[in-house]
Amino acid sequence: MALRDLNNNEIENFPHLKFSIHNVVCSFGTSCYLNLRKIALNGLNVENKGDRLFMKLRKPTITATIFSSGKITCAGGKSDDEARIGARRVARQLQKLGFKVKFLDYQVVNVMSTSSVPFVINLSKLAKQYPGDCEFNPELSPFVFIKINSLNTSVNVYSTGKLTIMSSNIDSISKSLDYIYTFLYQSKS
Amino acid sequence: MSRSYGNILKCESHPYAPLIEDHRAGDMVCTECGLVVGDRIIDVSSEWRTFANSEKESTDMCRVGAAMDPNNEGDLSTSIGRATGSAGFDENGKPIYRTKNVESSADKARRMATREIMEMAERLSVDKSIVNTAQYIYSNVQKNKLIKGRSNNAIIAACMYIACNNESVPRTFKEICAVSNSSKKDIGRCFKMIKKEVETNYTSTTPVDLVTRFCSKLNLPRPVFKLAEEIVKKATNIESINGRSPTSVASAAIYIAAEVTSNSRSFEDISKICGAAVTTIKQIYKTMQNNVTMLLPQEYRNALKASN
Numbered sequence: 001m002a003l004r005d006l007n008n009n010e011i012e013n014f015p016h017l018k019f020s021i022h023n024v025v026c027s028f029g030t031s032c033y034l035n036l037r038k039i040a041l042n043g044l045n046v047e048n049k050g051d052r053l054f055m056k057l058r059k060p061t062i063t064a065t066i067f068s069s070g071k072i073t074c075a076g077g078k079s080d081d082e083a084r085i086g087a088r089r090v091a092r093q094l095q096k097l098g099f100k101v102k103f104l105d106y107q108v109v110n111v112m113s114t115s116s117v118p119f120v121i122n123l124s125k126l127a128k129q130y131p132g133d134c135e136f137n138p139e140l141s142p143f144v145f146i147k148i149n150s151l152n153t154s155v156n157v158y159s160t161g162k163l164t165i166m167s168s169n170i171d172s173i174s175k176s177l178d179y180i181y182t183f184l185y186q187s188k189s
Numbered sequence: 190m191s192r193s194y195g196n197i198l199k200c201e202s203h204p205y206a207p208l209i210e211d212h213r214a215g216d217m218v219c220t221e222c223g224l225v226v227g228d229r230i231i232d233v234s235s236e237w238r239t240f241a242n243s244e245k246e247s248t249d250m251c252r253v254g255a256a257m258d259p260n261n262e263g264d265l266s267t268s269i270g271r272a273t274g275s276a277g278f279d280e281n282g283k284p285i286y287r288t289k290n291v292e293s294s295a296d297k298a299r300r301m302a303t304r305e306i307m308e309m310a311e312r313l314s315v316d317k318s319i320v321n322t323a324q325y326i327y328s329n330v331q332k333n334k335l336i337k338g339r340s341n342n343a344i345i346a347a348c349m350y351i352a353c354n355n356e357s358v359p360r361t362f363k364e365i366c367a368v369s370n371s372s373k374k375d376i377g378r379c380f381k382m383i384k385k386e387v388e389t390n391y392t393s394t395t396p397v398d399l400v401t402r403f404c405s406k407l408n409l410p411r412p413v414f415k416l417a418e419e420i421v422k423k424a425t426n427i428e429s430i431n432g433r434s435p436t437s438v439a440s441a442a443i444y445i446a447a448e449v450t451s452n453s454r455s456f457e458d459i460s461k462i463c464g465a466a467v468t469t470i471k472q473i474y475k476t477m478q479n480n481v482t483m484l485l486p487q488e489y490r491n492a493l494k495a496s497n
Binding site: 120123138139142 | 394
């Protein structure tokens with residue numbers, strides 16, 4: 001894939017951007033109502049916040065938010081495998097407490113990852129040139145917020161070149177990085 | 190009796206002839222034959238003559254009622270006021286007729302917002318046109334229920350921010366935060382939401398817009414304004430200054446301009462007036478120092494180096 005800059009010259013050595021995933025949030029449903037009081041009293045490592053419980057696991061470091069309707073959200077996984085294992089562990093714990101738990105509709109909801117570009121970026125130039133949904137309020141936050149609707153991703157671009165990518169699934173991260181790289185390169189300062 | 194057919198006045202024998210209005214008699218007369226085509230034409234011009242400053246109060250008897258508020262075009266209702274004379278109160282001193290407020294919550298909110306916006310405008314010393322714009326934006330937001338569940342003060346402050354920006358007299362978030370009850374974070378969030386929904390020609394505040402106002406608040410002489418503006422315009426080309434908040438850049442530029450023309454203000458003074466933190470101003474000042482040749486014209490460069 002040939003990248004071209006503003007003067008239509010090919011950019012050589014287009015680096016494949018590496019990214020590291022910091023947080024995977026997933027959710028699943030148990031198809032039964034959960035008695036939060038029973039879980040809070042008998043479960044391990046459980047915190048009570050009124051209408052929901054936080055169950056913290058140690059082995060994959062996962063915090064699960066448990067609702068009485070049976071919906072559970074697990075956050076804190078460092079990779080999608082970890083998230084899935086953590087979610088299953090939570091479900092297993094609930095099963096041991098006596099609930100007829102099933103593992104339904106497992107879905108990764110949110111993935112937060114970081115990446116970086118090896119050059120300094122001129123943020124106001126990027127904000128002007130980027131042809132899409134992009135916000136830059138230097139008074140409020142020191143980054144440019146780019147939203148890529150087709151990939152369901154949003155990227156925070158800092159002037160040092162660091163990127164924070166938030167997306168709804170893992171595959172779209174590398175795609176959005178490839179997409180954005182041209183514009184970042186063009187706004188190189 | 191008008192000779193009209195289908196409400197279009199025309200002469201029977203000269204259907205295409207233009208008609209002249211005779212004001213004195215109230216007739217429409219055909220220019221070709223002089224036939225009176227329509228009579229008892231109602232004259233809609235002014236009933237009596239008014240001269241400027243004819244009476245001390247200069248009341249124009251042709252006008253009825255107060256000027257129409259553009260934000261309030263739909264509301265033509267009147268309400269009964271509170272009792273003032275003795276007939277309005279019973280023996281115990283209580284009012285006989287208590288006005289029952291049959292105001293919808295939306296109208297009430299809008300009324301409170303209007304008042305709040307005017308108060309904020311006073312504190313910010315801002316023009317009436319901006320007050321109108323802010324009220325318009327607020328009524329827009331409220332009518333279409335664009336923002337749910339945010340505190341009213343934050344929404345009002347955000348409307349004010351946008352209005353000031355639209356009229357090219359931008360106020361920074363910190364200034365607006367100082368005259369309102371909500372936090373900068375809340376105002377920022379409301380602002381982002383409003384900006385998406387309402388069509389505004391919002392342009393991001395640049396340091397150039399802010400320099401003049403801050404300089405005058407610091408009581409600096411005119412040449413310093415111009416120098417600071419120039420510095421700021423050139424400073425946007427420097428990498429590390431580019432993404433910085435406009436207040437900080439403006440503050441550092443003002444510091445340099447003031448130093449160099451021997452009107453120096455301390456970092457603390459500038460920080461207090463502009464709202465930027467002292468450490469931030471110092472950081473940007475250092476970067477600017479390294480780029481003196483680019484920023485300052487020849488005469489002042491030595492002055493800057495000497496003052497370090």
